[in-house]
Amino acid sequence: GISNFKIKWGNGSSGNRGANNRGNAFEKEFADSLFAWFEEGDDAVKDASILAAIQDLDKEYDLSSSKEIWIDVVGGENTKRPLKYGNKIVLTNTKGSGYDIGTSVTDITVTTDKGKNIYLSLKLGGTTTFFNVGIRKKLRQDEIDKGTIKDKDGKALLKMFGINNKRFCTIFNDKVKTKGGKVTTKPDENLIQGLLQSGIGYGYHVIHQLKGKVLSKKMDSKAMKAAAKVGACTVYYGGNTGKGKRIDMEFKSSYYTFKLNIRDTQGKDGYPTRMMCDFKNN
């Protein structure tokens, strides 16, 4: 019948087209709620889970004792933290020092009249990422097509996870047979924890909206170290199905399940452009 058809407009909404970044709306909603709460009290915040998160912040940072409060929504900044290759492979901290990354990852910066900045990192939904770094120049198409990564840094990166160099290359090269599959590796703890600690960092507070609840977690040095303390690594060549153009490295710590992945995140030719660190709360 005439009512039963779908209009397809270009590629429609497939692949998140047109949805933009809803996290930005959440940032504004949270900031507005926080301001309303500060000015008018609990009743001004309609959403119970947001109110609970605000109350948790108040408990931790004693916001209510401040006479004034400054709330700065800076989520659009997307500070770069590219990988640095040395004895360890870690994310650089372009705006701070060590693993104190509050100023880099902040989406909302709250300042009380005591002058102390509280850096809130807001996250929305079940598919969240701690970091997302470029690897295109280290794991290049020309070397993948020849079958082996020769780049010094690229080799070190693969080795860190116990990824087989040649097998890695088959995942992205259409001209050869893909060697998908799952392998458990035992990466060097120091290297992996260095990477994860630099990526997770500390000096901020996570506000994570999930379905029906908002998680509030202070990320201090202790929490960062515990979060980054992981065991064995499961490498999925070709993703879980073995057929994807991606390679996933799964780790577990007491707080999180990490799924690092190397893949094309631009929807271009399928050759890898980024390494991302997806996580789920345990």
Add this chain to the structure above:
DNA sequence: ATATGGTCTAAGACACTTGT
């Protein structure tokens, strides 16, 4: 309900072109 693969955006980096 979840896992997987995908694509959006802004901003920065760099290359190239044009005006003076």
Add this chain to the structure above:
DNA sequence: ACAAGTGTCTTAGACCATAT
């Protein structure tokens, strides 16, 4: 020759749409 303007590619951050 050099600065200013324009264009293209890469990076970082985000989380959604679809298949299973």
